[in-house]
Amino acid sequence: MYPRNPMDTTKLCPVCDDTGWKTIGEGRDRRVTRCDCRRQERTQKLLQQARIPKRYEHCELSNFEMMNGHSQPSLSSAVLAAQRFVAEYPVEKAGLLIIGPIGVGKTHLSVGIVRELVVAKGIPCLFYDYRELLKEIQNSYNASVAVTEMQVLRPIFDTEVLVLDELGAVKPTEWVWDTVSHILNTRYNDERTTLITTNFKDLPPSKTDLDDGERARAFRASREETLGDRIGERMRSRLHEMCKVVRMDGEDFRTTRRSATISEMSQHTPGFKVTVSRGAKPPESDKEP
Ligand SMILES: Nc1ncnc2c1ncn2[C@@H]1O[C@H](COP(=O)(O)OP(=O)(O)O)[C@@H](O)[C@H]1O
Ligand SMILES: [Mg+2]
Ligand SMILES: [Zn+2]
Numbered sequence: 015m016y017p018r019n020p021m022d023t024t025k026l027c028p029v030c031d032d033t034g035w036k037t038i039g040e041g042r043d044r045r046v047t048r049c050d051c052r053r054q055e056r057t058q059k060l061l062q063q064a065r066i067p068k069r070y071e072h073c074e075l076s077n078f079e080m081m082n083g084h085s086q087p088s089l090s091s092a093v094l095a096a097q098r099f100v101a102e103y104p105v106e107k108a109g110l111l112i113i114g115p116i117g118v119g120k121t122h123l124s125v126g127i128v129r130e131l132v133v134a135k136g137i138p139c140l141f142y143d144y145r146e147l148l149k150e151i152q153n154s155y156n157a158s159v160a161v162t163e164m165q166v167l168r169p170i171f172d173t174e175v176l177v178l179d180e181l182g183a184v185k186p187t188e189w190v191w192d193t194v195s196h197i198l199n200t201r202y203n204d205e206r207t208t209l210i211t212t213n214f215k216d217l218p219p220s221k222t223d224l225d226d227g228e229r230a231r232a233f234r235a236s237r238e239e240t241l242g243d244r245i246g247e248r249m250r251s252r253l254h255e256m257c258k259v260v261r262m263d264g265e266d267f268r269t270t271r272r273s274a275t276i277s278e279m280s281q282h283t284p285g286f287k288v289t290v291s292r293g294a295k296p297p298e299s300d301k302e303p
Contacts, residue, residue: 027051053136060132064139066125075100075126078119079267088263089119095260096123100130103137103175109208111257113216113241117266120211124177127209131175140173144180151193171200174207181212182244191246198249202256210257218242218250 030036030049037046066073075097080090092112099110110127112120124141131137147170154163170176178197184190201208219242242250264270 056136057133060136060138061129064128064132065141066128067141067143070121070125073122073125073129075123075130078122078126086264088114088261092119092123092260092262095258096127099258100127100134103131103135103207107205107207109175109210109257110260111216111253112209112211112260112262114213114262114264115266116213117268118262118264119267120213120262121179123260123262124179124209124211128175128177137174139175139177140169141177142170142179144178145183147178148184148190148193167197170197171204171206175209176201176206177209177211179211181210182214182241186244186246191249194245195249195252198252198256202252208256210253212241214239214241214244216241216250216259218247 025032027049030051032051034049034052035046036049037044039045075093078089078093080086080093095110099106110124112123114120128139128141131139147166150166151163153159154161154166181194198208215238217240219240220237245253
């Protein structure tokens with residue numbers, strides 16, 4: 015919004031006449047302070063820069079439900095941990111490692127934290143999906159692309175708080191391991207805060223005495239992969255130095271919510287059926303008066 019066109023004489027803020035400063039207090043306590051209009055501008059700018067995906071724009075700590083189907087103690091403690099994290103930041107700078115199955119609200123919670131840090135504390139944050147980030151870095155090697163690897167990585171290294179969503183979601187290769195250790199080690203050395211979400215179990219890689227032959231591959235394929243498998247054991251233990259662990263359990267919110275809605279509708283809507291055939295006659299109440 016600022017700087018404004020000098021020809022434009024309409025004032026936007028009646029409190030500060032668009033100077034950005036306002037006087038508060040009386041008599042000897044009178045002093046000048048930043049006007050809220052500038053604070054709101056800064057908040058908007060920080061929210062834009064945080065790169066919260068459109069799909070998650072609605073996510074706040076205040077609209078995170080702790081009942082998911084049945085009561086879920088892990089969800090209430092996760093929200094408490096998130097609120098405590100926001101309250102204590104930046105005195106306490108350890109990040110969070112949020113672990114749990116798909117759909118329990120890990121991304122929702124991490125976006126809620128970002129929003130709260132921005133709005134309440136004016137902290138610059140950056141949200142990145144792990145797959146998206148690795149894709150952007152890889153893409154920067156492409157000769158026809160104008161950005162360099164460092165241009166992609168610089169904000170990842172520098173942002174005060176980074177969310178790395180779905181850590182481990184990319185098939186691990188030597189390059190993936192190197193890249194993730196470069197990012198995590200740099201942020202660790204610079205004492206910056208990182209919030210991580212992951213669907214993988216927080217366990218070491220599977221030890222197998224089998225060599226890398228057919229049988230070893232078959233063995234690995236037969237068991238669930240762990241975070242250790244996906245990012246390497248050294249990075250998994252580095253994460254534990256950087257973050258407090260938050261475990262979330264429960265059903266996929268989207269499926270429990272859908273079935274809850276359907277059962278609610280069938281309770282409250284006479285004649286409601288889950289299977290509605292096309293062109294079915296609408297119930298009486300739907301007709302125009
Ligand atoms: N406890 C919850 N309260 C409110 N919305 C939730 C909750 N858990 C999940 N959701 C919603 O369900 C969808 C999936 O959640 P998401 O955070 O993507 O799960 P995850 O990251 O664990 O896979 C999102 O739209 C999210 O806002
Ligand atoms: Mg997620
Ligand atoms: Zn103002």
